[in-house]
Amino acid sequence: MATVTLNDPARRNALDLAFCDEMMAAFDEIEANPAVGAVVVTGANPAFCAGADLSHLGASAEEGLLAIYEGFLRVGRCPLPTIAAVNGAAVGAGMNLALVTDLRVAGRSARFDSRFLQLGIHPGGGHTWMLRRIAGPETAFAVDLFGEILDGPAAERAGIVWKCVEDDQLLDEARRLAGVAAAGPPELVAKIKASLHHVATIDEHRDAVMHELVPQAWSVGQPEFQAKLAVLRSQITSKK
Numbered sequence: 001m002a003t004v005t006l007n008d009p010a011r012r013n014a015l016d017l018a019f020c021d022e023m024m025a026a027f028d029e030i031e032a033n034p035a036v037g038a039v040v041v042t043g044a045n046p047a048f049c050a051g052a053d054l055s056h057l058g059a060s061a062e063e064g065l066l067a068i069y070e071g072f073l074r075v076g077r078c079p080l081p082t083i084a085a086v087n088g089a090a091v092g093a094g095m096n097l098a099l100v101t102d103l104r105v106a107g108r109s110a111r112f113d114s115r116f117l118q119l120g121i122h123p124g125g126g127h128t129w130m131l132r133r134i135a136g137p138e139t140a141f142a143v144d145l146f147g148e149i150l151d152g153p154a155a156e157r158a159g160i161v162w163k164c165v166e167d168d169q170l171l172d173e174a175r176r177l178a179g180v181a182a183a184g185p186p187e188l189v190a191k192i193k194a195s196l197h198h199v200a201t202i203d204e205h206r207d208a209v210m211h212e213l214v215p216q217a218w219s220v221g222q223p224e225f226q227a228k229l230a231v232l233r234s235q236i237t238s239k240k
Contacts, residue, residue, distance in 0.1 A: 002036045002040070003042065004023070004026050005041075006049055007043075009044045009045065013049045013094070014051055015068060027039075037181065039081070048088050048094055049089075051094045065125075073125065076100030084098040085107075086104055088107075090110065095114055106161040107152055112150040112151075136159070
């Protein structure tokens with residue numbers, strides 16, 4: 001398991017182009033290491049990530065914005081299980097960084113603050129799609145259009161985070177969850193994650209059944225499953 005910590009507390013871990021390049025390089029290195037089975041992303045206190053520094057976009061706003069997006073979209077493309085341990089403020093693009101992960105755990109002091117409208121800028125990086133998909137339309141409207149800021153407990157109630165814990169328990173809980181995924185067979189974990197993403201595009205139960213059939217049949221033949229099945233059979237036999 002790896003922990004990626006955004007570490008520029010003086011700037012509240014705001015994303016700029018250099019920071020995004022470092023993020024992409026970190027994930028390239030992590031994915032090249034077969035010993036890493038899951039990733040926790042967090043920020044150096046007092047913030048998770050204060051958003052994007054858009055003061056150096058360059059001549060083309062669209063190209064500059066896409067370059068900023070890559071900082072968090074790279075996290076979203078990671079085939080390993082990813083967890084955001086949200087400490088303090090997650091603002092704008094910082095909120096996007098949390099939303100692209102597979103699971104979010106928040107401390108009580110977390111703050112989910114889109115702030116796009118208040119800054120006079122349209123949400124970007126797929127923010128509206130992610131938030132509506134994760135938390136539903138009312139939460140998306142409340143946060144993006146009506147300026148609601150959600151602390152850790154409110155984000156848990158809204159379904160943005162899986163769990164809110166005390167601040168001093170945040171990293172331990174995120175790492176505990178990551179450790180469960182990291183302990184699984186890597187190829188199986190990757191296939192389960194891929195299926196969880198793919199089924200979001202499927203409307204019919206039957207189509208989901210057929211999609212899962214191929215990887216499940218593959219897993220039945222793997223040595224990890226055969227070993228666990230043998231143990232189960234021996235336990236059943238011993239009880240007779």
